[in-house]
Amino acid sequence: MAKLLRGTRRMLRGTQASASGSASCGRPYSSVAVVGAGAAGLVAARELARENLHVTLFERGSEVGGTWVYNEEAAGDKSAYHIHSSLYKSLRVNLPKEIMGYSDFPFVDRTGMRYCKHLEVHQYLQDFASFFGIDR
Secondary structure (H helix, E strand, O other): OEEEEEOOOOOOOOOOOOOOOOOOOOOOOOEEEEEOOOHHHHHHHHHHHHOOOEEEEEEOOOOOOHHHOOOHHHOOOOOOOOOOOOOOOOOEOOOOHHHHOEOOEOOOOOOOOOOOEHHHHHHHHHHHHHHOOOOO
16 A cells, blocks of 8 residues: 655655656656655545555654644643644544545444534544555
8 A cells, every 4th residue: 555654754865767657557757756645645645555555654753644643742842843733632623524534434323423523533633544455
């Protein structure tokens, strides 16, 4: 499926394939990089892999979830430059989870709340990654 590189903080430098396109899948490129393992990056990695491309998914943090990863230690640290989220402890989503989920991977109702907490969204993204083999 897709290879996930966690804790990656380096600039990505790639090389272009030749104009003739020698890739095995008949495209000019046979490998792609997706930056960020949040909601958009996870589904992008899945869809690119479905097109038979070799996908490397780069994630700055230690786990999938992007902005939905809450870090208790950094919550009050205004100087924490590495924090890329405005997520807070009591956050609930402003959309029903039936709308937030991917059309082919619905939310599992664990709490009975349509407007769930951020922890449930984070779990949903982890479940998605695990189900489609993106978390390996």
